[in-house]
Amino acid sequence: MSVETGSRYRVHPALRSMPIDASRVEISAPFGTKRLRFAREIGARLERLSIEPSFARETLVKAVGTVIFEALVKYHFVLPEDASPALIGGLCVPTAQPAGQPLSVFDIETLCAGDAVLLHAPIQTTANSSVSVAAGGQRVRSQLAQSLRHPLGGDGQGVVIDLDFGAILHTKNLRLFDLGDVSFRPSMDSAQDVGERLRYVCRRIVESGGRPIVLGGDHAQAFYSIDALADRYPHLGVLQFDAHPDLYAMGAPCDAELNHANVMHWIRRMKHVASIWQVGVRDFFHQPTLNLRCEADTKIQSLSAFEAETQGYGRLLAQMDRSLPWFISFDVDALSHADFPQTTTPVLGGLSFYRLLACFEQLLSTFDIVGMEFVEIGDADHGAHDAAAVAARLVSRYLFHLGGAGPHGSFVYTPAP
Ligand SMILES: [Mn+2]
Incomplete structure (x- = not known):
């Protein structure tokens, strides 16, 4: 460092x-x-x-x-x-069951370009639900750790196989490091303290050429994770998967406070953010107009859940700017099956798994994806098909692409005589 x-x-x-x-x-x-x-x-x-x-x-x-x-x-x-006073509270606390290799926050400088760096940020700006999204990201880590771990434990030899894509990744090319959880001292730290630690760590990751994978936390964390990319990526695209545009404005004093429902106002005003695509947005709602200005923002484009599901992702993939590096900010309520309590603000409809997976393949193979985050994951286990499992699956595809996975062929691993 x-x-x-x-x-x-x-x-x-x-x-x-x-x-x-x-x-x-x-x-x-x-x-x-x-x-x-x-x-x-x-x-x-x-x-x-x-x-x-x-x-x-x-x-x-x-x-x-x-x-x-x-x-x-x-x-x-x-x-x-x-x-920042936030540094006094420490940066990251190692986790007992890391996904990939554990990495001390003080060894970030040892990363190689293209290494993926996982961390969990327990940020929660609003608690108006009986389910917390502060720690839901840990479920994504557990899912990943479980799939990537050698079944006999330890450092045994092996390869990682992806049957959906007929692909094989040698573990020496699985460059995934786990920094643990961003430090949070209950009753001492605010969401802003955790956010500033996250920003500090993300900045160090991208300075070293690493690709951050941030597990939330609520969507307010995007303010810190995306701001952290400014020096490394002075012209950045933000690809937001979300049921909500997170551009809510009430014309009331609460508009001045960063939260998970208005975070994209902060992000669209960031100088280094050149383009924002909002994918999976849907639903109808009452927008106040008093004390508010209605303005055009040419940075922002959207592909609704209705369009994605009825016509596909073609317009998105054709119109995203290929000259920009892109950061994916993924709110799991974009998913069709993410219902309460897998997430706290579910919305009818949404993105189906395999169409989304196909879209990710296109994104990962034809765009420079410099990092990603998954947010708004409910802190409750709902098994193999839940939002955390989908997030882990999408991360696995990122790892396969970063690691240059090859075709699996028709090999069978058979007990040696
Ligand atoms: Mn959101």
């Missing part, structure tokens, strides 16, 4: 220092995943600096040396003065 370029720093306010023996101390931070050991004298110098509101880079380098300085900054024991 690149060291911050800011010139003034402060010590993490909750940094802990524990003596290990007569000559060494170990430092750690709550919710951090890293511990470092130093000579006691270094620990004492750090402690003296911790009472300063901020200090110059040179002061710290002089006190601890360049190598230790860089380690302290890399692992967030020392923060840039202007770092």
Whole structure:
């Protein structure tokens, strides 16, 4: 991870220092995943600096040396003065059952271009339903982990086979890494804190050439995940699958607050977002007009669920700008069978699985898809056909495409004599 370029720093306010023996101390931070050991004298110098509101880079380098300085900054024991307070709560917490290989947030810089990086962001901006969507993304991870795992466990040899597409992916080409869950401290953190951590981590992933796969959380997370792509992709397309356009406006003070129903207003105003396609939108509703302006936004185009299901995805695939990199923001309520409590705002109708899968094949083979997210997944298990299973299936196709999977042929794996 690149060291911050800011010139003034402060010590993490909750940094802990524990003596290990007569000559060494170990430092750690709550919710951090890293511990470092130093000579006691270094620990004492750090402690003296911790009472300063901020200090110059040179002061710290002089006190601890360049190598230790860089380690302290890399692992967030020392923060840039202007770092978001969200960083203090840690970034990602490793998960017990990762999909793919576990990756520490501090090792993102070791990624290769095209590596897929999974993480779950427990963002929830509105809780007006008995079912939570905060942790639903973990179900997508479990589904994926279950399908990708070697049946005998461990690091046994194997290949991944996709029967729908007659394809085979060698596990050495399965470059999927799991950062775990974005840190969330109940009763301490807001959705914005989690969002800022998500933005920070996503920015690092794309800087390193990785492809983020973000599992939500509600759709407000798109504000952070898509904003994070701005430097790496100054002209970006956003392909939103959703029953709702998420462009709701009431002409009331609530319009000023980011939530899962209005997030696309924020995204359409982002400079780097050059085009937005909304796919699967449907239903009818009463739109207030008082205190609101009706304007044309040429960035936004849509393919309704009715068109997708009755005429196919042809117009979308023909009209999406092929010169742009695209990020897929997938709200599972786009799906025809996503009903309560698999998602919290289900809508009659929707996209059917195999037509959608075929559309994904076209997207993955003819467009540069730089990452994707799946949001609004209810935190309840509904088995093999639920929204989380569909999301995991779509992610599996992304992995096969990124890994350059080949044809399976008519081989049968048979017990060796
Ligand atoms: Mn949505």
